[in-house]
Amino acid sequence: MARDNRGEEMDEFARGRAAVGLDPENSAIDATRLEDGTMELNMGPQHPSTHGVLRLVLDLDGEVVKECRPDIGYLHTGFEKSFESHTYWQCVPYTDRMDYLGPMLNNLGFALAVEKLLGIEVPERARYLRVILSELTRVASHLIWFGTSAMDMGATSPFMYAWRERETILDINEFISGVRMHTSFIRIGGLMADVPDGFVEMVQHVLDTFPKAFDEYELLVTNNPIFRDRTIGIGVISREDAVAYGLSGPSLRGSGIPYDLRKAQPYCGYEEFAFDVPIGTHGDVYDRYLCRMQEMRESLKIIDQALRRLPDGPVTSMNRKVSPPPRNEINTSMESLINHFKLVTEGMHPPKGTTYTAIESARGELGYYIVSDGSNRPYRCKVRAPSFSNLAGLPSMTRGHLIADTVAIIGSIDIVLGDVDR
Amino acid sequence: MGGHGVTEGREAAVSEVAGSRARDLLRRLMPASILEEHESCSELTLVVDRSELVEVVKLLRDHHEALYNLPVLVTAVDYPDREPDLPRFDVVYVFRSLPFNDVVQIVVRVTEQDPHVPTLEDLFAGMDWHERETFDLFGIVFDGHHDLKRILLPSDWEGHPLRKDYISFGEPVAFTHNLDWALQEAQRPDTMPGEME
Numbered sequence: 001m002a003r004d005n006r007g008e009e010m011d012e013f014a015r016g017r018a019a020v021g022l023d024p025e026n027s028a029i030d031a032t033r034l035e036d037g038t039m040e041l042n043m044g045p046q047h048p049s050t051h052g053v054l055r056l057v058l059d060l061d062g063e064v065v066k067e068c069r070p071d072i073g074y075l076h077t078g079f080e081k082s083f084e085s086h087t088y089w090q091c092v093p094y095t096d097r098m099d100y101l102g103p104m105l106n107n108l109g110f111a112l113a114v115e116k117l118l119g120i121e122v123p124e125r126a127r128y129l130r131v132i133l134s135e136l137t138r139v140a141s142h143l144i145w146f147g148t149s150a151m152d153m154g155a156t157s158p159f160m161y162a163w164r165e166r167e168t169i170l171d172i173n174e175f176i177s178g179v180r181m182h183t184s185f186i187r188i189g190g191l192m193a194d195v196p197d198g199f200v201e202m203v204q205h206v207l208d209t210f211p212k213a214f215d216e217y218e219l220l221v222t223n224n225p226i227f228r229d230r231t232i233g234i235g236v237i238s239r240e241d242a243v244a245y246g247l248s249g250p251s252l253r254g255s256g257i258p259y260d261l262r263k264a265q266p267y268c269g270y271e272e273f274a275f276d277v278p279i280g281t282h283g284d285v286y287d288r289y290l291c292r293m294q295e296m297r298e299s300l301k302i303i304d305q306a307l308r309r310l311p312d313g314p315v316t317s318m319n320r321k322v323s324p325p326p327r328n329e330i331n332t333s334m335e336s337l338i339n340h341f342k343l344v345t346e347g348m349h350p351p352k353g354t355t356y357t358a359i360e361s362a363r364g365e366l367g368y369y370i371v372s373d374g375s376n377r378p379y380r381c382k383v384r385a386p387s388f389s390n391l392a393g394l395p396s397m398t399r400g401h402l403i404a405d406t407v408a409i410i411g412s413i414d415i416v417l418g419d420v421d422r
Numbered sequence: 423m424g425g426h427g428v429t430e431g432r433e434a435a436v437s438e439v440a441g442s443r444a445r446d447l448l449r450r451l452m453p454a455s456i457l458e459e460h461e462s463c464s465e466l467t468l469v470v471d472r473s474e475l476v477e478v479v480k481l482l483r484d485h486h487e488a489l490y491n492l493p494v495l496v497t498a499v500d501y502p503d504r505e506p507d508l509p510r511f512d513v514v515y516v517f518r519s520l521p522f523n524d525v526v527q528i529v530v531r532v533t534e535q536d537p538h539v540p541t542l543e544d545l546f547a548g549m550d551w552h553e554r555e556t557f558d559l560f561g562i563v564f565d566g567h568h569d570l571k572r573i574l575l576p577s578d579w580e581g582h583p584l585r586k587d588y589i590s591f592g593e594p595v596a597f598t599h600n601l602d603w604a605l606q607e608a609q610r611p612d613t614m615p616g617e618m619e
Contacts, residue, residue: 073574246548353462382497392551
């Protein structure tokens with residue numbers, strides 16, 4: 001279609017307006033005064049507080065939000081379609097890129113689902129390392145939330161401190177996998193490789209230094225009167241609403257529901273570790289804040305226990321139809337060579353079946369619904385993204401609050417738009 | 423943490439097969455509603471009739487022995503090559519019961535000609551977005567939804583990408599076996615070789 005630049009621009013804008021139920025013709029200005037005196041205001045997608053590309057259309061009465069309509073899909077990449085044309089092991093790197101702040105947790109969810117279809121168990125050492133790595137990832141993800149959500153409310157120092165601590169965890173990622181963020185370290189059947197010497201010391205350093213850092217954060221923020229004023233009683237979602245919207249993770253627990261998949265339906269042997277599930281009482285921004293702050297400390301408890309009990313042994317399944325044989329075996333055994341060739345060229349073939357396997361990611365219930373038709377590619381893979389459901393609860397949380405509070409509320413549900421849009 | 427209780431979490435025993443609580447209840451109270459049962463990886467999938475979907479989900483949500491109160495996901499699976507007597511789409515619902523710590527998968531089958539399912543928006547506030555996503559990507563129509571429109575894709579997008587006949591990958595590449603096609607394409611001034619029609 002031939003259009004001049006100006007016409008093309010207008011068309012894009014009109015399309016965006018139509019997507020959120022606005023008049024597509026009225027594209028000249030962002031804010032429109034409606035007949036009843038309220039104003040429609042466009043917020044995002046490039047707003048600094050939207051953590052990526054989230055667009056909100058707000059109906060305002062003065063500064064009070066009467067209605068909030070999120071417009072999502074700016075980061076939609078069609079991962080679920082791509083999964084269908086890739087073999088199972090080729091899908092693993094895609095999972096990193098969905099919730100890009102919790103890559104290991106995404107890898108883990110996918111690996112567990114496929115392992116369930118295959119009916120295999122991973123070795124003990126892999127299981128313990130998976131627990132350590134997913135808890136480190138949870139802490140790293142919560143640190144970003146802590147820094148950015150405080151910054152949304154005008155406090156810039158916590159951001160710098162949180163980034164300092166997160167860096168230590170990214171260094172561990174880089175040390176073990178060579179990559180800081182999209183590690184793809186947790187694989188179907190175990191891990192990419194065993195952790196190198198020095199890993200334990202690095203994690204121990206995290207355990208030694210982080211509690212002091214958390215104390216520092218709490219000193220800065222938790223009892224800060226401005227922060228408390230901005231968060232207490234803001235963005236309340238009741239227990240009933242939180243459940244009906246399908247909220248999960250700290251956003252659900254902040255409303256007082258002690259549901260954590262690590263406790264409720266343990267995977268990776270979480271039942272062996274002693275830890276608490278912090279819950280809130282009022283379901284406001286402050287409660288969700290307290291939950292996440294406490295969760296980071298609980299994660300450290302789990303890491304500490306796992307590190308002390310970390311067994312020796314292999315880190316990938318011995319099932320040669322699932323994980324490739326070690327190099328020295330390929331040199332000496334014809335069968336291993338064949339297995340290796342088959343795995344690289346074809347991949348694994350889980351039997352026919354379906355599974356819905358969910359884990360507790362940093363944001364809530366991350367589930368993979370996989371339909372296998374017996375071939376080497378998933379017939380269908382639906383990702384149940386926690387951020388998607390959590391964001392669906394945003395309109396009900398923002399109703400009746402100020403625009404400035406909307407910013408605080410978005411921060412408190414800790415969405416990642418890559419996870420929302422997939 | 424003044425006033426913020428820290429609990430040990432819920433440690434209810436996980437039932438042997440996920441979803442058996444829902445199956446037992448439905449067998450007892452609405453035996454005709456279950457068309458098929460499938461078990462895979464210790465998880466139950468209940469295929470129910472479209473006309474009874476709302477009643478079934480309402481019962482599972484409200485009955486004191488079930489309380490499947492959290493909507494986990496809605497999606498669909500496309501089987502274009504299924505046996506002719508079976509409908510093309512499986513619309514999949516997953517519900518979680520927080521009090522009983524159980525998950526159930528409910529499937530409703532719809533045909534390509536009549537891809538309609540009643541909306542569950544009135545039962546769960548969170549269904550709104552899930553149903554819109556399934557409409558967007560599969561073209562399943564949720565009857566009674568207050569505002570059924572695309573959610574992830576732009577509003578003027580054509581087609582439903584997660585249907586199996588929507589090809590988004592694997593455009594033809596010039597090889598010896600399709601040399602005629604490649605030469606023909608190369609002569610057309612407005613397209614590059616390998617570009618789809």
